[in-house]
Amino acid sequence: MDFTEIYKQTAGLVAFSPGTHFILTAVQDRVVIRRSDSFQVQRTWQIGESFEAPVVQLGASQLQHKAPSRAEIANAWITHAGWSCDSEYVLTACTKIGVVEVFKLRDEAWNARIDCGAEGLAKVEWAPDGRSILCFSEWGLRVTIWSLSTGTASHIQFPIHPDRGYAFSRNGKYFILGERHKSRDTLGVYDTSQSYRLVRHFPLPSSSLASVSLSPAGNVLAVWEGPLEYKIYIVTVAGDLLGTFSPEPDRGLGIRSVAWHPSGTYLVVAGWDDKIHVLESLTWGPVAVLELQSRVPSGVNVWREPANWIDATQRHGFIPYERVRPPWTLAITRPELSKAYPKSGVVQLSFNISGSLLLARFESMLNVAHIFSFPTPQDAQSHDSSRSAPKLRSVLIHNQPVQSAAWNPVKSGAVALCCGCESMYLWRDESVVWDENSGEEVQEIAECVGIPAQNFNAKDVRWSPDGKGLVLLSKDAFCCAFEAEEDVPSEEPEH
Structure with a gap:
């Protein structure tokens, strides 16, 4: 892979544009737009400059509030930033002073500002249409949707959580x-094309809503309880209860991770007990339980990161994982159950784009990533139990705890990982290849990739929308890695 230079960033605010032509970076109170092919700076804006310049003022809170002082503006760093869906606009926000600013990529002089006022600002993000902005106020007072097209606002009262507990349908x-009204959990459905007009409002069976997750088809919702109870409900967008799941016995501490299969056929649920429950969409009952085990059975590909390979290679080049012959025993960290939120359970559940593979990371085994093969909808209808049940396929063992892992958004069998060190890791589902170390044929490749930069410890990894590049982030810097293009020899003309 080809790596770029190291650039500064703050708060991890680095994002490719939806078309992958530009990359956005927030550095303290300034946002920088670069071209993704040459990394030349195209635009740069500073938050707070528009307070002394004419702008399109979208509005402010009707409550009495004190405008931010010069000192507050000078010390305000950007906390939220993002692209609109068509890459035309860039959103930046500072929750400290409760201000959102919007810039236009093709018009450097255009600027819009939202002053959230005394109600404060907890979170801000783009709506799917790319012309509306959602502002969640502090203390769960309301969510305000501002329209760039009309300059008007729509208000929805009493959202339960500013960072979760809401979803858009796939078509937006x-x-x-x-929401929470009169001490009861409720769900509101709003039509975005009609200025967020209320379509349906109904009570939920939950007593302390933790979050909601909309199915890929957009007709079913998974709703689960808070940390005091392990229970998940399946409801339609019309408010009908389809099913309820709670494992027996319920060990408490609630649900930690939930993920829908891309086809909507399965829903995987995990709590703090190192078990993954697979629910099917016909009866919404469990069809399989994937449990963390210290002993890896035969038939599973076990890959181990070589020791001291970073020093040996000086952070340059690719080094394959060492393939270990199972059965193999993994070390499990036993949690202290007497403490709140013990270090156990599933910290990540994510499907690849086709739904054929499931990535799972357990907190009691932080240096290991598990990859499960998942049946397709056709396999699920098969009478062959070996094809219709998910099973462990590969185990990736690292020298340091895995801090981030992400599937390629385009290629169905590629995952990138990082462990907070001077390297990244790639696992790819390939056609049959020959493993020289074991002398066997395998259908996957696992490689360690050194980052050719000193004192750069990758803590987060993100794919570009086209799946050809990666963003690697450290505490206060980032770099990008792109697939190296192979030189195709030109054919010599015949004489």
Whole structure:
């Protein structure tokens, strides 16, 4: 892979544009736009400059509030930043002073500002249409949707959580929000094309809503309880209860991770007990339980990161994982159950784009990533139990705890990982290849990739929308890695 230079960033605010032509970076109170092919700076804006310049003022809170002082503006760093869906606009926000600013990529002089006022600002993000902005106020007072097209605002009262508990349908037509009215959990469905007009409002069976997750088809919702109870409900967008799941016995501490299969056929649920429950969409009952085990059975590919390979290679080049012959025993860290939120359970559940593979990371085994093979909808209908049940396929063992892992958004069998050190890791589902170390044929490749930079410890990894590049982030810097293009020899003309 080809790596770029190291650039500064703050708060991890680095993002490719939806078309992958530009990359956005926030550095303290300034946002920088670069071209992704040459990394030349195209635009740069500073938050707070528009306070002394004419702008399109979208509005402010009707409550009495004190405008931010010069000192507050000078010390305000950007906390949220993002692209609109068509890459035309860039959103930046500072929750400290409660101000959102919007810039236009093709018009450097255009600027819009939202002053959230005394109600404060907890979170801000783009709506799917790319012309509306969602502002969640502090203390769960309301969510305000500002329209760049009309300059008007729509208000929805009492959202339960500013960082979760809401979803948009895949086509962006409906906005679904978990709310709390009269001490009861409720769900509101709003039509985004009609200025977020209320379509349906109904009570939820939950007593302390933790979050909601909309199915890929957009007709079913998974709603689960808070940390005191392990229970998940399946409801339609019309408010009908389809099913309820709670494992027996319920060990408490609630649900930690939930993920939908891309086809909507399965829903995987995990708590703090190192078990993954697979629910099917016909009865919403469990069809399989994937449990963390210290002993890896035969038939599973076990890959181990070589020791001291970073020093040996001076952070340059690719080094394959060492393939270990199972059965193999893994070390499990036993949690202290007497403490709140013990270090156990599943910290990540994510499907690849085709749904054929499931990545799982357990907190009691932080240096290991598990990859499960998942049946397709056709396999699920098969009478062959070996094809219709998910099973462990590969185990990736690292020298340091895995801090981030992400599937390629385009290629169905590629995952990138990082462990907070001067390297990154790639696992790819390939056609049959020959493993020289074991002398066997395998259908996957696992490689360690050194980052050719000193004192750069990758703590987070993100794919570009086209799946050809990666963003690697350290505490206060970032770099990008792109697939090296192979030189195709030109054919010599015949004489």
